[in-house]
Amino acid sequence: MGTAVVLLTRDLRVHDNPALAAACAADRTVPLYVLDPKLAGLSPNRTRFLHQSLVDLREQLRNRGGDLIVREGDPVAETIRVARDTGAETINLAADVSGYARRREQRLRTESERHRIGLELHPGVTVVEPGAVRPGGGGESYKVFTPYFRSWSAATWRRQAPTPKQIDLPNGVTIGRLPGLPAGESPHACEGGETAARHRLTTWMRQDIEGYGEAHDDLPGDGTSRLSPYLRWGCLSPLALAEAARERGADAFVRQLCWRDFYYQVTRAFPTLSTEAMRPAADRDWRHDDDALQHWKDGLTGVPIVDAGMRQLREEGWMHNRARLITAAFLTKHLGIDWRPGVAWFFRWLLDGDVPNNSGNWQWTAGTGNDTRPYRRFNPIRQALRFDPEGVYVRRYVPELKGIDGAAVHQPWRLPESEFRSLDYPGPLESHRDEAVWLR
Known part of the structure; x- marks a missing residue:
């Protein structure tokens, strides 16, 4: 042949x-x-x-x-x-x-x-091919997740392709060399490759997948799969992963894989997802505040749960899914800053950064994308108290606050003034004097 x-x-x-x-x-x-x-x-x-x-x-x-x-x-x-x-x-x-x-x-x-x-x-690249399921009425893509999930779940998945046992190269082909390994920026980034991916998958399947539905929002417990970088580069087959999760009854995890497919079919219909709002009317007059944006990037907003997420991003090239929601909502809904600089910053650091999921989720959070409740707000303190009740996640990434016990770590400015000032940590009103709206 x-x-x-x-x-x-x-x-x-x-x-x-x-x-x-x-x-x-x-x-x-x-x-x-x-x-x-x-x-x-x-x-x-x-x-x-x-x-x-x-x-x-x-x-x-x-x-x-x-x-x-x-x-x-x-x-x-x-x-x-x-x-x-x-x-x-x-x-x-x-x-x-x-x-x-x-x-x-x-x-x-x-x-x-x-x-x-x-x-x-x-x-x-996905479990179900983008465009394989379409909404009634001739639409090119689903704009709301729940009806897509129903169609996606009912679709016939393809059969897995066989793994080649023997590969024969043509004679005389020049192989070519890979450049030396780049340094990267995040000191605790996970290792790439199919071998590392399959090892991580095996470990997670054996230890954690059954509890995913209850644990995936738990910030200190870190009950997520951490497989997203391997899916982004195709080191793992999304279909094989979805089938394995189905067999284990991990319906909550299968649903997350469907969310991934959802944004791929959105991007197929709307390829400018990283730069253009899907709902232009909601792409409001964003504030331009370079100082506040830089504090957010550096993890120095003075809001511990936000700063912890942003520092995890730099340290690991990855961020917990709940922290992604909190940090993105803080930038767009509380500081009122355009979602596009957030997209770009995440793209720089995330091992799993891709157009469909990074940009799609940012637009969802900013209210310019597929969220059916585009004006919803997330109070970062309430989120912190719910998903990191003892402050374990915050202390893991914000060492200035390691000496504060329990949930008090989420609102350090409420400590006695002398104790707070000894922390070498910014207060929210000092960092952004006119950005106290998140307290509401």
Whole structure:
């Protein structure tokens, strides 16, 4: 059957990889990753995670007799060049939804047709393909989650793709070298790659998945899966994860995977999700306050639960899901600052930062997106007392407050003045004298 190229993008795994499995049906297979200079430097954390994932993927492919072919440059030009050099008849690619991915796909289709090379698109980035379920009345995508969840749950999921046992490269193909491992910015970021992902999955399935429904909002307990970076890069199959969770009866976790798919189908219909409000009428006159924005970025707002979340983001390249909601709501609903700088800041640090989920959730919180109650507000102190009642999460990330016992840590300004001033921690009225609206 000749030679096939598989252009790997956000499907950096060998298990349940439909694009790779299809390419392996050919006599010779060329697994290819192209380092695009246009994407370099956007996030040192994600660059480091990506390179770790590529190193691991190369090892997985070598264990099966193949290798990872690496090129640097324009992904379309480099893919066509590799296909021509190896005499490939087809190029295989996982379909994706961001504006960048869809432009790449269209350019690759145009160039493939010009060079008489077939282009085959495959699922694999989501559980249910974006666009596979649609609302009644001819709409392109669901705008409300609950009806989408019903359709998604009733949909027939595809069968998992077989894991290749043997991969045969064409003779004479230049392998290409990966650059040295970047440093990243977050000292406690998790390690990338399918091997690390499967280890984390096995541990979590054995220890924590049954209690996810009760524990996933518990800030100090950290009962979330922490699998989102591996899903973002495709080190784990979302379908395989959803099926495993279903088998264990972890319906609350399956619902979260549906939320992930929900934003992918939203992005397919609205690819400018990171920069344009879905509800323009709610994209109000935002305040411009560079000082307040910087305090928020630095975790120095004087509101401990907010500062803890923002510091976790820097330390780990990840943030607890409840803390993401609290910090985003504080910026947009309490400080009144535009959601777009928040999107950009999270993109810089998050290992799992992607357009559908990062931008979709920011718009939901800001009231410009898919929230059916766009004017809802979250009081950060009430959130802290509910989800971190003894202040364990706050003290974990805000060391200035380690000496405060119990829930008092959430409102340190209520301590005796001399004790508060000895903490070397900003008070909210000192940091943002006119930002006391969050107290209401």
